[in-house]
Amino acid sequence: MSAPRLLGKKLALTTILTAAAALFVASLALIVFQFLSMRGVLADDLRVQAQIVGNNSSAALLFNDVKAGEETLAGLAVSPSVDSASIFDARGVLLAHYQRGTGAQPAAPDGALLDAGYRYGPDVVEVVHVVRVNQQRVGVVLIRATLEQLFARLLTYAGLTLAVALASLALAYALVSSMRRAVRRAEEHLHHLAHVDSVTALPNRHEYNERLPFALERADRAEGEVGLLLLDLDNFKVVNDTLGHDSGDHLLKLVAARLVHTLRENDIICRIGGDEFVIIVEPRETAAGEPDEVDEVARKILAALAAPFQVEGHQLHMSASIGVAVYPRDALDARTLMRSADTAMYHAKAKGKNGFQAFQPAMEQRAQKRLKLEANLRRALDLGELELHYQPQIDVRSGRVVGVEALTRWHCRELGHVSPAEFIPVAEETGIIVALGGWVLRTACRQAAAWRDQGLLDTLVHVAVNLSARQTRDGALMDEIRAILDETALPASLLELEITEGVLMENVNANLDLLHGLQAAGIHLSIDDFGTGYSSMAYLKRFPIDQLKIDRSFVHDVPGDGEAIATAIIAMAHSLQLSVVAEGVETLAQLDFLRQAGCDIMQGYYFARPMPAAQLTALLREKRSSWGERA
Ligand SMILES: Nc1nc2c(ncn2[C@@H]2O[C@@H]3COP(=O)(O)O[C@H]4[C@@H](O)[C@H](n5cnc6c(=O)[nH]c(N)nc65)O[C@@H]4COP(=O)(O)O[C@H]3[C@H]2O)c(=O)[nH]1
Structure with a gap:
C-alpha cells in the first residue's frame, strides 16, 4: 500500500477512535446523570410516602397500637422499590415493621440520618419522617428502598445508549469510509487527468517530466545510461488539415498502440504534445561490437511505423523523424538531454525526414549558429540588408x-553573404517569412x-x-x-x-x-x-x-x-x-x-x-x- 494511502487509513482510524472515545465519555456522563436524577426522584417519592405513613400512624403511636401501625405500613406493599419500612416511637423503640421478603430488622435511625432526612447507600436509599402531634415528637417513620430496580432500568438505559452510540459510530465509520473512497476516486481521476494523455492513454508531458529524473537517478546508481528518443511524426499536420482532427486523433492512437506493441515493457513511452512522442530507454550493457541498443530502438520504431495505417477508410503512410540523446554521454541533466534530443530530431528532419539522428556536439554548434542567424535575420529588413536579384x-x-x-539576396553585416537556401527555412520556421515575403x-x-x-x-x-x-x-x-x-x-x-x-x-x-x-x-x-x-x-x-x-x-x-x-x-x-x-x-x-x-x-x-x-x-x-x- 502506498504511503499516502496508509496515512489516509490511519487518519480515518484515528478520527473514528477519537469519536468513539468522545461518545463513550458522553454516554458515561449521561448514564451517571440519569442515575443521579432517578435516585433523586426515588428519594422524593419515598419522602412523600414516609410523610403519608407518618400522618396515618400518629394515632397508632399515641396509643401504641402495633396492629394499626402495621396496617398503615402494609399499604407500602404496592411500591415495588420499598424494601422495608418501620415505625419507631419517640424513644426509638420499634412499633411496627414491614419487610418485603426476608431481611434484618433495622435499628432506629441515628442522629445524622434524622438531621439530613435521607441517606444514600451503595444500593439503598433511606428516608426518615419525624411524626409530631401538637409540636411534640411522637415517633419516626423509616423507609428503606433498594436501588436494584433503578439499576435494572439504568442497565437498560445504558444498553440503549451504548447501542445508539455504536450505531452512530458504525454510521460515522461507513460515512467516513465512503467519503474516503469518493475522495480517493476523485484523486485517482485527477491524477489520471494530470498524468495521462487523453487521446492515446500514454503518460503525458507532466508524467514524462517526473519519470525522466528517476530514470537518470537509476542510471547514476547502476553507472548505466538512459536513452531519450524524441519522435516527431512527419507531415502529421497534413492529416489533421485534410481529414480533420478526429482522424488526426485516431491516427495518434494507432501510432501509440504500435509504439507500445513494438517496444519493451520497461521502455517509457509518453506523448508530450501534438505529434511528439518521447521514449525513455534504459539500455542493458552492450558488449563491444554489438549495435547500440538505443539506436536499435529507433530503427525498430521506424520499421514499425512503415506499414500503412487504416484511418476511417483511408490508408495513410506515416513516417517519423527521431532525435536520440544518451545520458550521461550527451547531457548531464534532464533538460539538456531533452534539448540534445530535440537538436538531433531537428537534424533528422533537415536530413529529409523518416530517419533518426543521434546527437553530436557539432549539432549544438550548428544550433547556436542558427540562433545567431535568426537574430540577424530579424533585423535584416529594417537594416536594408536584403536585395532582390532577378x-x-x-x-x-x-x-x-x-x-x-526574383530571388532574395542577403548580405548580413555580421555573417556576410547568406544563401537563401539557408535563411529561407529559418524565416519559415520563425514566421519572419510573412514580413520578408x-x-x-x-x-x-x-x-x-x-x-x-x-x-x-x-x-x-x-x-x-x-x-x-x-x-x-x-x-x-x-x-x-x-x-x-x-x-x-x-x-x-x-x-x-x-x-x-x-x-x-x-x-x-x-x-x-x-x-x-x-x-x-x-x-x-x-x-x-x-x-x-x-x-x-x-x-x-x-x-x-x-x-x-x-x-x-x-x-x-x-x-x-x-x-x-x-x-x-x-x-x-x-x-x-x-x-x-x-x-x-x-x-x-x-x-x-x-x-x-x-x-x-x-x-x-x-x-x-x-x-x-x-x-x-x-x-x-x-x-x-x-x-x-x-x-
Ligand atoms: N519563399 C521564397 N523563397 C526564396 C526566395 N529567394 C530564394 N528562395 C528559395 O531559395 C532557393 C534557393 O535560391 P537561390 O540560392 O537564389 O538559388 C536559385 C538560383 O540562384 C539557382 N540557380 C539558377 N540557375 C542555376 C544553375 O544553372 N545552376 C545552379 N546550381 N543553380 C541555379 O537555383 C535557385 C532557383 O530558385 P528556387 O528553385 O526557387 O529555389 C530558391 C527558393 O526556393 C524568396 O524570395 N522567397
Missing part, C-alpha cells in the same frame, strides 16, 4: 526573355511596374516570385497581394507565383482554394521543384496551374539518368496544356536535350545568373533576342 527565363523557340525569377512581393512588383513604365516588357510576360509554405497558410495573403498590385499599379497578369510541389501537396484542399483565388485574380501560377513532391496526375488536373518547373536535380542529370524523368514531366505537362520550365540549365548539352524533349522555357547559369535589377535593366534595354546563345 534571373531571366528564356523562351527556347524565340530566344527571348519571357520571364524573370511581403517585402519580396512588393519589391518585385514595384520593379516589374518600373520596367513596364520604361517600355521594357515587350517580350517579358512574367515576374516570378516564390511563395513559401507559411505564406500559403496565411489567410491574409490574397488581400496582401491585391493591395500590392493596387499600390504598384502592376497588372495581375504580369505576376507569376511559384509554389513548390512539396508545399502544394502538404495541404491539398486549402491550397486548392488559394490557387483558385489567385487564378481568379488573373495571377499566373507555376509549380516549382516539380518531380520531388510526389503529386499525381490526378492532383495536377485539379490544380488551376499554368506551368511546371522541372527540378534542378533532374536537369543536372541530363543527358543521363535524369532523361526519363525530364521527358516524362514534359509529356505530362503538355498533355495537361501546361508550359514547362527547366531550371538550373548550365550546359549546352542540357539545353540541346531539353529543347529536343520539347521543353518550352529554360533558366540557368548557361544563360544568366541571377543579377541585380540595374544589371537586368541594362540587358533588357539591349532588347537582345539572342539569349539562346550565352548571356
Whole structure:
C-alpha cells in the first residue's frame, strides 16, 4: 500500500477512535446523570410516602397500637422499590415493621440520618419522617428502598445508549469510509487527468517530466545510461488539415498502440504534445561490437511505423523523424538531454525526414549558429540588408526573355553573404517569412511596374516570385497581394507565383482554394521543384496551374539518368496544356536535350545568373533576342 494511502487509513482510524472515545465519555456522563436524577426522584417519592405513613400512624403511636401501625405500613406493599419500612416511637423503640421478603430488622435511625432526612447507600436509599402531634415528637417513620430496580432500568438505559452510540459510530465509520473512497476516486481521476494523455492513454508531458529524473537517478546508481528518443511524426499536420482532427486523433492512437506493441515493457513511452512522442530507454550493457541498443530502438520504431495505417477508410503512410540523446554521454541533466534530443530530431528532419539522428556536439554548434542567424535575420529588413536579384527565363523557340525569377539576396553585416537556401527555412520556421515575403512581393512588383513604365516588357510576360509554405497558410495573403498590385499599379497578369510541389501537396484542399483565388485574380501560377513532391496526375488536373518547373536535380542529370524523368514531366505537362520550365540549365548539352524533349522555357547559369535589377535593366534595354546563345 502506498504511503499516502496508509496515512489516509490511519487518519480515518484515528478520527473514528477519537469519536468513539468522545461518545463513550458522553454516554458515561449521561448514564451517571440519569442515575443521579432517578435516585433523586426515588428519594422524593419515598419522602412523600414516609410523610403519608407518618400522618396515618400518629394515632397508632399515641396509643401504641402495633396492629394499626402495621396496617398503615402494609399499604407500602404496592411500591415495588420499598424494601422495608418501620415505625419507631419517640424513644426509638420499634412499633411496627414491614419487610418485603426476608431481611434484618433495622435499628432506629441515628442522629445524622434524622438531621439530613435521607441517606444514600451503595444500593439503598433511606428516608426518615419525624411524626409530631401538637409540636411534640411522637415517633419516626423509616423507609428503606433498594436501588436494584433503578439499576435494572439504568442497565437498560445504558444498553440503549451504548447501542445508539455504536450505531452512530458504525454510521460515522461507513460515512467516513465512503467519503474516503469518493475522495480517493476523485484523486485517482485527477491524477489520471494530470498524468495521462487523453487521446492515446500514454503518460503525458507532466508524467514524462517526473519519470525522466528517476530514470537518470537509476542510471547514476547502476553507472548505466538512459536513452531519450524524441519522435516527431512527419507531415502529421497534413492529416489533421485534410481529414480533420478526429482522424488526426485516431491516427495518434494507432501510432501509440504500435509504439507500445513494438517496444519493451520497461521502455517509457509518453506523448508530450501534438505529434511528439518521447521514449525513455534504459539500455542493458552492450558488449563491444554489438549495435547500440538505443539506436536499435529507433530503427525498430521506424520499421514499425512503415506499414500503412487504416484511418476511417483511408490508408495513410506515416513516417517519423527521431532525435536520440544518451545520458550521461550527451547531457548531464534532464533538460539538456531533452534539448540534445530535440537538436538531433531537428537534424533528422533537415536530413529529409523518416530517419533518426543521434546527437553530436557539432549539432549544438550548428544550433547556436542558427540562433545567431535568426537574430540577424530579424533585423535584416529594417537594416536594408536584403536585395532582390532577378534571373531571366528564356523562351527556347524565340530566344527571348519571357520571364524573370526574383530571388532574395542577403548580405548580413555580421555573417556576410547568406544563401537563401539557408535563411529561407529559418524565416519559415520563425514566421519572419510573412514580413520578408511581403517585402519580396512588393519589391518585385514595384520593379516589374518600373520596367513596364520604361517600355521594357515587350517580350517579358512574367515576374516570378516564390511563395513559401507559411505564406500559403496565411489567410491574409490574397488581400496582401491585391493591395500590392493596387499600390504598384502592376497588372495581375504580369505576376507569376511559384509554389513548390512539396508545399502544394502538404495541404491539398486549402491550397486548392488559394490557387483558385489567385487564378481568379488573373495571377499566373507555376509549380516549382516539380518531380520531388510526389503529386499525381490526378492532383495536377485539379490544380488551376499554368506551368511546371522541372527540378534542378533532374536537369543536372541530363543527358543521363535524369532523361526519363525530364521527358516524362514534359509529356505530362503538355498533355495537361501546361508550359514547362527547366531550371538550373548550365550546359549546352542540357539545353540541346531539353529543347529536343520539347521543353518550352529554360533558366540557368548557361544563360544568366541571377543579377541585380540595374544589371537586368541594362540587358533588357539591349532588347537582345539572342539569349539562346550565352548571356
Ligand atoms: N546550381 C545552379 N543553380 C541555379 C542555376 N540557375 C539558377 N540557380 C539557382 O537555383 C535557385 C532557383 O530558385 P528556387 O528553385 O526557387 O529555389 C530558391 C527558393 O526556393 C528559395 N528562395 C530564394 N529567394 C526566395 C524568396 O524570395 N522567397 C521564397 N519563399 N523563397 C526564396 O531559395 C532557393 C534557393 O535560391 P537561390 O540560392 O537564389 O538559388 C536559385 C538560383 O540562384 C544553375 O544553372 N545552376
